[in-house]
Amino acid sequence: MARTAGSHSDVTGPRVRAAALRLFAKSGYAAVSMRSIAAEVGVQVGALYNYTPDKQSLLFDLMRSHLEDLLERAGPGEGEAAERLAGFVSFHIRYHHDRQDAVFIAYMELRNLSEENFQVIEGLRRRYEDLLEEILAAGVAEGRFDIADTRIATRAVIAMLTGVSTWFRESGRLTLEDVETQYRKMVLNAVRV
Amino acid sequence: MARTAGSHSDVTGPRVRAAALRLFAKSGYAAVSMRSIAAEVGVQVGALYNYTPDKQSLLFDLMRSHLEDLLERAGPGEGEAAERLAGFVSFHIRYHHDRQDAVFIAYMELRNLSEENFQVIEGLRRRYEDLLEEILAAGVAEGRFDIADTRIATRAVIAMLTGVSTWFRESGRLTLEDVETQYRKMVLNAVRV
DNA sequence: GTCTATACGATGATAGAC
DNA sequence: GTCTATCATCGTATAGAC
Known part of the structure; x- marks a missing residue:
């Protein structure tokens, strides 16, 4: 051999x-x-x-495999919507913290994708947003969430959560668990009746 | 002449x-x-x-004048913290909507600044964050807001608000006023006791 | 203040030897 | 599979004529 x-x-x-x-x-x-x-x-x-084959494919493959892995690991969650939402918040913060480079690229380099590749990546991102929107809609159906437009709320929550990786540092004042706890509370309060 | x-x-x-x-x-x-x-x-x-003098200065000047203008227009607001916070939300969404290009650059091109220029821009951005944090702290002092860490909450709110410009389109389903209304509600709920 | 011309290094990508 | 050598192009920035 x-x-x-x-x-x-x-x-x-x-x-x-x-x-x-x-x-x-x-x-x-x-x-x-x-x-x-x-x-x-x-x-x-x-x-x-x-x-x-070229530099563009390198970028595209990194983004695609990141988003595919993200989708694979982000399950629908179990229990009532409030629990599932809390689980989503923790998952998102932790996952994004563990893969800062991939996350950063996936959010910052969209404009460097060819039109065709962009469509694929947007589709994957959209599927991830749908996971959260489904949880929010379930909470509304339960009568536990009060949300005017679940699409807006979805984007608001994701923007808020993703922002963590722009400032959180392991060496800082707070642990990631502190951050998770506060975000879970803020997100739940933001949508709860 | x-x-x-x-x-x-x-x-x-x-x-x-x-x-x-x-x-x-x-x-x-x-x-x-x-x-x-x-x-x-x-x-x-x-x-x-x-x-x-060079391309770098062009970038730096665009960022600096954007942030200086932002700071000039973002007043402290009047009244109770809840009113001031609602005002901040509307101001941020509207201002950022009216200057999408400048906003996008100020958030995306930080890493292309020289170290020296970066420090200046970070200082300005920090002053803008301080405006919001002061409102949140006032709400806590009034006993109307329940926030574990005002710095985290500040960053969470700003990330959430700034995200609007990444997806909002004039031609979309909702008016900017619809968006403002929902964000005001979500933000106030997120921090209120 | 704007132009043309140019210095000079870096770029993405390929060809062919090993 | 990796290397060296090379292509054609583009990058920022400057010099000097008008």
């Missing part, structure tokens, strides 16, 4: 993706060159093109 | 800024070239450098 010297298909691929993720998050897609990605991986530019 | 032919200092300057604003908002700072700004204005590249 000897492998040709210098052949590292199975290990270099993930490393290319990881390097691109890190660099795109740090400096922005447009500001990152294929050369800088290669340098981060420790190969020459040409080698990158064994793993991606 | 005849002016030298081809001399348009007073009109070209603002046009350069306006073009940069529009293009930075549309495509992102890193993706916009000085050539494309010049083309938008209708001059050659070299002419731009009569109005800005």
Whole structure:
């Protein structure tokens, strides 16, 4: 099972993706060159093109796999709407905290997607919003939530939650659990009758 | 008072800024070239450098003047904290709706500022956050708001409000006033005892 | 103040040797 | 699969004529 010297298909691929993720998050897609990605991986530019047809595909694949993973892990939750909503808040904050780079890219680099790729990503994001909207609608049906327009409330909640990753630092004054607790309370109060 | 032919200092300057604003908002700072700004204005590249020492200063000046204008217009409000908070919500949504390009840049292009310029912009942004935090603290002092940490609540509210400009469209299902009304209610509920 | 011309390095992507 | 070399293009910024 000897492998040709210098052949590292199975290990270099993930490393290319990881390097691109890190660099795109740090400096922005447009500001990152294929050369800088290669340098981060420790190969020459040409080698990158064994793993991606071009830079655009690299961005698109990172966004898509992030959103697909997000959708896979975000279950509908169980119990009454209030419990499910509290669960969603905690899930969103924790998941986004654990993958700051991917989250940042998925929200900031939309305009660098080609029109076709943008549509795919928007569809996935929309499906994630639908998960939350369904919870809010269930709460309204239960008579426990008072929401004029569930679509607006959905977006308001997601914007609020996603904002956490722009300022939260592990080294700060508060633990992530403190933050979760306060956000759960604010979100529940915002929609409850 | 005849002016030298081809001399348009007073009109070209603002046009350069306006073009940069529009293009930075549309495509992102890193993706916009000085050539494309010049083309938008209708001059050659070299002419731009009569109005800005470099591209970085163009970005910085746009951000700074936006935030200074924002601070100037956002007054402390009058009356009880609940009224002042409702006023802040409406002000923020309307102001940000009227200047979508500037808002977008001020939130998205922070990482493209030099370290020195970043500090200045962060200071201005922080002063704006302080305006809201003061209102929340007043509400707590009145015994009308129940907030575990006013700094967190401040950031949560601002993230929620700023999110409006990412999805609101004049042509949509709802008027801006509908949106304002619902956000006022959600925000007040989120912090009220 | 604006133009043309240009310096000079960086860019994404490819070809062909190993 | 990776390397080196190369292409054609574009990037910011400047110099000097008008």
